[in-house]
Amino acid sequence: xxxxxxxxxxxxxxxxxxxxxxxxxxxxxxxxxxxxxxxxxxxxxxxxxxxxxxxxxxxxxxxxxxxxxxxxxxxxxxxxxxxxxxxxxxxxxxxxxxxxxxxxxxxxxxxxxxxxxxxxxxxxxxxxxxxxxxxxxxxxxxxxxxxxxxxxxxxxxxxxxxxxxxxxxxxxxxxxxxxxxxxxxxxxxxxxxxxxxxxxxxxxxxxxxxxxxxxxxxxxxxxxxxxxxxxxxxxxxxxxxxxxxxxxxxxxxxxxxxxxxxxxxxxxxxxxxxxxxxxxxxxxxxxxxxxxxxxxxxxxxxx
Amino acid sequence: xxxxxxxxxxxxxxxxxxxxxxxxxxxxxxxxxxxxxxxxxxxxxxxxxxxxxxxxxxxxxxxxxxxxxxxxxxxxxxxxxxxxxxxxxxxxxxxxxxxxxxxxxxxxxxxxxxxxxxxxxxxxxxxxxxxxxxxxxxxxxxxxxxxxxxxxxxxxxxxxxxxxxxxxxxxxxxxxxxxxxxxxxxxxxxxxxxxxxxxxxxxxxxxxxxxxxxxxxxxxxxxxxxxxxxxxxxxxxxxxxxxxxxxxxxxxxxxxxxxxxxxxxxxxxxxxxxxxxxxxxxxxxxxxxxxxxxxxxxxxxxxxxxxxxxxxxxxxxxxxxxxxxxxxxxxxxxxxxxxxxxxxxxxxxxxxxxxxxxxxxxxxxxxxxxxxxxxxxxxxxxxxxxxxxxxxxxxxxxxxxxxxxxxxxxxxxxxxxxxxxxxxxxxxxxxxxxxxxx
Numbered sequence: 001x002x003x004x005x006x007x008x009x010x011x012x013x014x015x016x017x018x019x020x021x022x023x024x025x026x027x028x029x030x031x032x033x034x035x036x037x038x039x040x041x042x043x044x045x046x047x048x049x050x051x052x053x054x055x056x057x058x059x060x061x062x063x064x065x066x067x068x069x070x071x072x073x074x075x076x077x078x079x080x081x082x083x084x085x086x087x088x089x090x091x092x093x094x095x096x097x098x099x100x101x102x103x104x105x106x107x108x109x110x111x112x113x114x115x116x117x118x119x120x121x122x123x124x125x126x127x128x129x130x131x132x133x134x135x136x137x138x139x140x141x142x143x144x145x146x147x148x149x150x151x152x153x154x155x156x157x158x159x160x161x162x163x164x165x166x167x168x169x170x171x172x173x174x175x176x177x178x179x180x181x182x183x184x185x186x187x188x189x190x191x192x193x194x195x196x197x198x199x200x201x202x203x204x205x206x207x208x209x210x211x212x213x214x215x216x217x218x219x220x221x222x223x224x225x226x227x228x229x230x231x232x233x234x235x236x237x238x239x240x241x242x243x244x245x246x247x248x249x250x251x252x253x254x255x256x257x258x259x260x261x262x263x264x265x266x267x268x269x270x271x272x273x274x275x276x277x278x279x280x281x282x283x284x285x286x287x288x289x290x291x292x293x294x295x296x297x298x299x300x301x302x303x
Numbered sequence: 304x305x306x307x308x309x310x311x312x313x314x315x316x317x318x319x320x321x322x323x324x325x326x327x328x329x330x331x332x333x334x335x336x337x338x339x340x341x342x343x344x345x346x347x348x349x350x351x352x353x354x355x356x357x358x359x360x361x362x363x364x365x366x367x368x369x370x371x372x373x374x375x376x377x378x379x380x381x382x383x384x385x386x387x388x389x390x391x392x393x394x395x396x397x398x399x400x401x402x403x404x405x406x407x408x409x410x411x412x413x414x415x416x417x418x419x420x421x422x423x424x425x426x427x428x429x430x431x432x433x434x435x436x437x438x439x440x441x442x443x444x445x446x447x448x449x450x451x452x453x454x455x456x457x458x459x460x461x462x463x464x465x466x467x468x469x470x471x472x473x474x475x476x477x478x479x480x481x482x483x484x485x486x487x488x489x490x491x492x493x494x495x496x497x498x499x500x501x502x503x504x505x506x507x508x509x510x511x512x513x514x515x516x517x518x519x520x521x522x523x524x525x526x527x528x529x530x531x532x533x534x535x536x537x538x539x540x541x542x543x544x545x546x547x548x549x550x551x552x553x554x555x556x557x558x559x560x561x562x563x564x565x566x567x568x569x570x571x572x573x574x575x576x577x578x579x580x581x582x583x584x585x586x587x588x589x590x591x592x593x594x595x596x597x598x599x600x601x602x603x604x605x606x607x608x609x610x611x612x613x614x615x616x617x618x619x620x621x622x623x624x625x626x627x628x629x630x631x632x633x634x635x636x637x638x639x640x641x642x643x644x645x646x647x648x649x650x651x652x653x654x655x656x657x658x659x660x661x662x663x664x665x666x667x668x669x670x671x672x673x674x675x676x677x678x679x680x681x682x683x684x685x686x687x688x689x690x691x692x693x694x695x696x697x698x699x700x701x702x703x704x705x706x707x708x709x710x711x712x713x714x715x716x717x718x719x720x721x722x723x724x725x726x727x728x729x730x731x732x733x734x735x736x737x738x739x740x741x
Contacts, residue, residue, distance in 0.1 A: 072559065083555065
């Protein structure tokens with residue numbers, strides 16, 4: 001059973017194709033990460049799932065409903081562009097949003113979540129008195145207080161300090177544990193790696209990655225060497241069998257050419273510098289992202 | 304519909320439970336009634352310091368009568384009968400013999416005395432006022448003071464001086480004053496309403512003296528109420544939309560309600576706000592009319608039309624405001640986009656006088672049949688005492704309903720796209736394209 005089924009969906013704005021022939025299944029009970037550079041079509045896809053935009057062609061089923069407006073009350077949505085009525089009290093604004101969803105009583109859930117996210121003391125304060133992190137947590141509660149079966153969060157963790165980040169990430173995993181399906185978009189690859197059961201990457205309106213993190217990484221094989229050396233990183237330039245060298249400050253990342261022998265490369269490194277750390281592994285999601293969407297990929301597609 | 308109601312209730316509460324609403328509520332009557340209130344309050348609050356006035360009388364026969372008249376006035380008019388408080392200044396006049404050799408020097412000397420505060424003013428009565436001749440200077444009564452244009456004293460002087468001069472002239476011509484008055488009695492043309500048959504009693508009634516207040520005040524009051532009704536709704540809507548766009552609330556709402564529900568809710572909320580405002584004004588108006596015994600001035604037969612046109616106007620202008628508001632991205636922009644709209648709404652304020660003067664004239668008739676002006680102009684015509692053709696209010700209503708339906712539909716299409724727009728404001732052509740393509 002899938003919470004969301006997208007079939008051959010295309011959406012254009014004027015001459016720009018924002019989403020191009022996209023198909024995607026989001027299994028019920030999973031945490032699905034949407035990644036992709038700015039302007040690649042993430043938000044448009046999420047808005048189409050929310051029936052805020054309609055696809056030009058193709059179909060979308062949400063929670064088993066073809067006319068998914070009917071399912072909208074069972075979905076919680078935190079848009080990227082989000083805000084609250086500044087003059088309203090925190091509890092009132094949350095009750096208002098909750099009532100818009102299911103018309104019923106969300107008061108208990110609102111209070112429980114305010115308590116859970118450390119906002120109980122702010123419940124009767126006006127929204128304008130909140131700090132940025134606090135209002136982000138209030139917005140999160142607004143999206144989930146009505147116990148949605150599907151939660152869609154567009155960039156939920158952007159701009160949070162580490163403490164609040166942990167609080168919200170735990171809350172998202174708690175939602176999954178309670179049986180909800182969670183879709184969220186993010187620019188933070190380590191968050192996606194840590195939290196998502198599935199990762200979906202969209203680039204220039206097209207699906208370029210879709211699957212579990214392991215599936216995705218397997219496609220790229222074990223082709224990445226990470227080393228820490230004493231001395232200048234420029235010494236590692238020009239090693240045979242290395243396709244690309246990335247200087248990450250304390251760590252150097254070397255991507256092997258296909259068919260290159262990692263042992264030979266290690267030997268070459270050791271002949272040039274003293275190695276304090278060596279690791280042979282699969283590329284990180286970050287690395288995969290950059291390979292697909294970075295300047296290197298653009299050069300390749302231009303060529 | 305339930306979701307639209309939730310939106311409406313929130314918007315209504317957000318608008319009504321603010322200081323701004325209360326201030327707005329008080330602002331209109333203060334603005335329009337303030338002038339009259341200030342006039343009423345300051346009545347009798349003028350300067351009551353006695354005024355010394357020098358009279359230079361070249362005839363030698365007018366001034367004594369004038370002084371007598373001033374003394375009579377000083378005895379009877381200075382004090383309020385009820386409170387015994389002095390409400391007017393006494394006029395203390397004295398005669399100064401004319402200096403025939405150098406009048407200019409005498410006038411300058413008296414002017415200096417006025418400037419020094421010794422005198423309030425001085426009056427010069429020309430030599431030939433009893434028998435006008437060719438010498439303009441000699442046939443003239445001149446009043447010199449620091450502020451001659453706004454001066455009660457000068458107005459008061461005119462009547463006793465003329466009384467005296469007239470009786471002197473009549474005596475000279477050996478004519479009886481009463482006879483002359485009877486022969487030259489001035490007649491004015493009275494304005495009366497038409498006669499009609501009372502449906503209950505069968506009696507012919509009417510032909511009563513026309514009441515200027517009813518003719519002017521009621522159509523004006525109706526138009527103002529309609530204007531306030533529209534303004535309150537449009538203001539509420541634009542403020543709410545700007546907050547939702549500015550604070551990025553719109554998309555959060557659209558995650559829960561469809562654009563049509565959101566728009567319906569906002570319209571209902573704003574209509575609630577302006578109905579609250581106008582109901583308060585109407586009740587206050589009826590109360591005040593009752594207090595000043597002017598209840599019969601209220602045009603009850605025009606009220607159903609007011610209700611119907613008012614409701615249609617709210618939907619019509621509300622929808623237009625929503626469409627324009629949703630197409631703006633910041634308050635400054637909304638102001639410049641709303642300017643032409645304000646002008647359109649307010650046009651009847653500039654033409655109401657000719658419309659009241661000629662309710663069946665061409666301008667009034669045609670304007671009242673243009674849907675956006677029907678609510679205000681047709682109402683003025685209905686509230687005026689002149690009977691307008693019975694089909695016209697209905698024709699106006701049909702036009703208004705059609706136009707309202709079109710504007711709500713079009714606004715819905717613009718709103719759906721506009722509400723999510725951020726950044727660069729759309730051009731008018733773009734807005735029109737949204738309206739056409741949806």
